[in-house]
Amino acid sequence: MDIPYTVEVRRDTGLTNGKIGIWLFLASEVMLFGALFASYILIRTGAPSWPRGDTILNVPLATFNTLVLISSSVTMVMAWASLMRHRFGTFRIYMGATILLGFVFLVVKYFEYSHKFENGLYPSTNNFLAIYFTLTGLHMLHVFGGMMVNAYFLGPGSKLWKTNPEWFANRVEHSGLFWHFVDLVWIFLFPTLYLL
Amino acid sequence: MTSDHAADIDRHVRVYITVFGALMALTIITVVVSRFHLPVPIAVSVALLVATIKGSLVACYFMHLISEKKLIYAVLMLTAVFFVALLALPAVTVHNGYWIH
Amino acid sequence: MTEPAAVAAPKPHIAHEVPHEALGFWRKYVFSTDHKVIGIQYAITGLLFLLFGFSLMMLMRWQLAYPGAALPLLGRLLGEARMPGGTMLPEFYNELGAMHGTIMVFLGVVPLAVGGFGNFVVPLQIGAQDMAFPRLNMASYWSFFLGGVTMLASFLVPGGAAQGGWTSYTPLSVLAGTGQTMWLIGMIFLITSSLLGAINFITTIIQLRAKGLTFLRFPFFVWTQFVTAFLLLLAFPPLEAAAVMQLMDRVAGTSFFLPSGLVVSGQVVAVAGGGNPLLWQHLFWFLAHPEVYVLILPGMGIVAEIIANNTRKPLWGYRSMVYSLVFLGFMSFIVWAHHMFMTGMGTAMAAFFQTTTMIISIPSVVILTALIISLWGGSIRFNTPMLFAVAFLPMFGIGGLTGLPLGLNVADIPLHDTYYVIAHFHYVVAPGTIFALFAGIYYWFPKATGRKMNETLGKIHFFGSLVCMNVVFMPMFLMGLAGVSRRLFDGGASYAFAQPVLHLNVVSSWGAWTLAIFQIPFIFNFFWSIWKGEQTDGNPWQATTIEWAAPSPPPHGNFPVAPEAYRGPYEYSVPGAAKDFLPQYEA
Amino acid sequence: MTEWLGLPALASAHGGQIDSLIGWTHVFMLILFVGWGGFFAYALIRFRGSRHPVANYTGVKSNTSKYSEIGVAVVEAILLFAFSIPIWAARVDHVPPESEALVVQVTGEQFAWNVHYAGPDRKFGRTDIKLIDLQSNPLGLDRSDPAAKDDVTTLNQLYLPVNKPIIVRLRSKDMIHSFGVPEFRVKQDAVPGLTIPIWFVPNVTTAEMRIRTGNPEFQYEIACAQLCGLGHYRMRGFVTVQTAEEFQKWMDAEEEKLKGESDVFK
Ligand code: HEA
């Protein structure tokens, strides 16, 4: 028994199941981060004073990380484009690069975090750090999750390319959508936490 | 995706590279602007404006929203409405007006 | 790496699916990806949790009826930490209350209504072989299961389970014991489960519906599940965010929900402060108001199916019901603060939320009216499912109508947080939703097992439950009007103004215990009928919707041939037709 | 018109409006329930299978239901715009000026109500959480502040003069509590971090109420209505409503006591 519309699109919607599924998932993610942003605004506007992010956080490192994440989005979309051009070899290179860039992001974040802890700055120190650690921590979990999925498609998951290349390309596209979303969240996190 | 031809893909790839350049440039711009220490309302508006442009670029081109199906738009519109309701939530609370510290 | 010739090449056969028959016991019945097995897993787990939640409540009702009296036998079994000498401690009362609410809502009704009925019936009703993402479906069940286990385990940690009510208002919950941490972790599992489920339902309904099954040919039940899934999808994440923040407050020492200058028992609480306790309430109710419609909508769907089937005529005003339903789902996101009228609300906000609350009552009135009018002109069969479905209408009516004074915030001043609120929502969830779910069990039991449940036992169950439910909850309106607060360990006994109505506590309690007795025929009937019930064919109720095209019980893959929809869902008693029903799936 | 609902005896000036809103809403609900219920019961009996073996495909053709739904909407709109919203606005926006009212600060804590009067100078003394002592100074009142010298504090006991606007400034030290006095038709959450004013005019003294209810022990009770921990059920306070003279006498006596205490310290 095969579930229909995993590979081919349904005529009246023009979509595959996976495409709808991933967008619905992203919709829920919007609400998840939306709630955290709302909390941030509420707590910030209610506070008598609020530190500027760059007085506490390391802007150059975060700028670097922003560029890293943006680059990883490009390599991700290139990985998918390579599949569309039937170039499996290039796909592997781009996918590898995406995972690597995600890894770089996490390593930089690790240094940022440990630097904070060394200076006695914890989530409990004040509400700015509380929201900073919560938002970036949750975001890091997403980066990590995305890397795992991508690693799966680079490794064992890529077997599907031989039997059903279209389906494989679809899956990579969906994983890419998630990855870009994680990038997109960071694009908003970066100015809100670091620059304002 | 079956209808995409190789030429289409090549065109896409060129778009990706352009968008990549734009994103890099915009990132640098926000960081530089933040150095000027503009008054808070202006700083917030600029930062959010740039972030929104960047976000839209990612969504439209990397996530192919620019050429997506109606159904996806519908889902996202609905989400956007409730997202706005959620962001209105702080307004609901703070303007109760009794908050003291 | 060899590259395939072309992406668009004809699709090679995929060898990833093992034929169902070859699966072992574990893959077939425990870690199954078949929507029907998962549906039944959900339903049974949900029923067990309902029974458990009910048992917690029966314990509480002892304390409410006879405050401070030792509970014979059982009391001592529960241990010195909970009921020393058989007398309940307030800590334990609060644990029971919080867990009763949480379990009934998140582990009982939602899993049964959405996970159970949704999973089992929706794919069948839309003529699909399975859900769109079978493995996600399995993950959703197991995430729910883990959440349930976490919640149950929380009774065993030192200090016991959560004690802050199902609403877990801060700062009380932040400053509480370990049980609250378990509650939060459990909630995160449950939310994840619902999110996965919601994605699956929406995709399935949009993509896998049979040929010819347009949206306006959906059975009303499918529509309710569709709207419900959107509520779950978009309302749950904010609570997940809130749960994460509360977890941070508890384990990482942040103060999202703790304002500066808290002094507990004379000691200044050592936190950074600057948080906002009302933020939690906003995020909680942003979920929990849509959640109450998650509790009721599948129930309404079930009732609509059964009424159409047993009046032998189409639903009256099907379209207006669908439009009302969609509108209701939409509005349910912007009424949340009607639970917070007494937190200090300015005129503008109060006016806004009252108005949306009044507006949202209209679609309920439209749907209910349509269902009642549907009875007119029917040829009504009073079998057990129909009895429960019909009783749903006035019971929901009582619950819904008493929502109106609560929604007018001036009237809410004396009524807020009294037993009036308890009575209001129990009328919608207990004789409302629970009755609808019972109706659904009796109605779809033959589809799941190939056998009918016993009618006599069913009728005993029905009449007993109907009477007892009213004996339990009607007195609570009177107590609420007299001003008795909810969540009182002694049921109000220490207040002078509560004295004239205190005897009603005893009435309610005996009602609840008798209600339990009337569930015994049901439990017996349920298990007995699985093996011994009267055998039936595929379509024992002469129904029109597509699930009845499948054999009972449906095999893996559901339909021998993919069904097609040729007409609307409820073509009963069509003038000039040979029989009194024209199934959707017959050309 | 609300005796049939069994609401507690009424003892505040604004309470009548609330009661009549509750009353009318319930009348409206009853009409709906009886109307729909009558139709429902009649349909069930009239169209039972044994009496009506063949169902009618179309069913009801009239538009009555549409009109009744519109009717429901109209009545709800009236209840909302003519009553609920204006009354609420009066509750929160038209707080009488402090000069004409008695201002009392009530602070909830687990599980008691701390009452704080400003005294003759009408100024509340400074409070500081560092000074809080559970037994002797639960509010952390700084007696060295000149404004605090004449401040009167009581525990779980609120004295109020009759027929005078009362402004209660509600606060909380720890959890969210809720200040509810059923007879006054007053309820408001006390949220830590916020000071929320509510106002009302008690118009029946405790003594009068004792006669009216025939209960010589009658007391107005403050009932905490928000779950606030183990002792939520016993977080009970009392309100004594007195004539202006009696109230003044009580206040003077308290002031005397305070003077006596400060003399001891000197
Ligand atoms: C399934 C659950 C459910 C449903 C459907 C509803 C429906 C409604 N609820 Fe309820 N509500 C809860 C569950 C539900 N509620 C819960 C759980 C709480 C308490 C949470 C807590 O604090 O712990 C609560 C609390 C609650 C409050 C807060 C009270 C307080 O804390 O002070 C309010 C206030 O506005 C409210 C309003 C309403 C309204 C206006 C509706 C409307 O949607 C109702 C509309 C329906 C009708 C108007 C009926 C129409 C029918 C007829 C007219 C037909 C009659 C039929 C016959 C006679 C045959 N509800």
Ligand code: HEA
């Ligand atoms: C869906 C939600 C739901 C349901 C169905 C119920 C059902 C019941 N509830 Fe509850 N209740 C809540 C949700 C629910 N409740 C919530 C949210 C609160 C507030 C908590 C808080 O304060 O935070 C509350 C609070 C609450 C209180 C107030 C406590 C207090 O304020 O201190 C009381 C008091 O009597 C009560 C009683 C009951 C009773 C007697 C039932 C009965 O109707 C129960 C009937 C149950 C059944 C009929 C079970 C049927 C199942 C079976 C028979 C199993 C069969 C099994 C197999 C076949 C395997 N509930």
Ligand code: CUA
């Ligand atoms: Cu204080 Cu309940």
Ligand SMILES: [Cu+2]
């Ligand atoms: Cu609600």
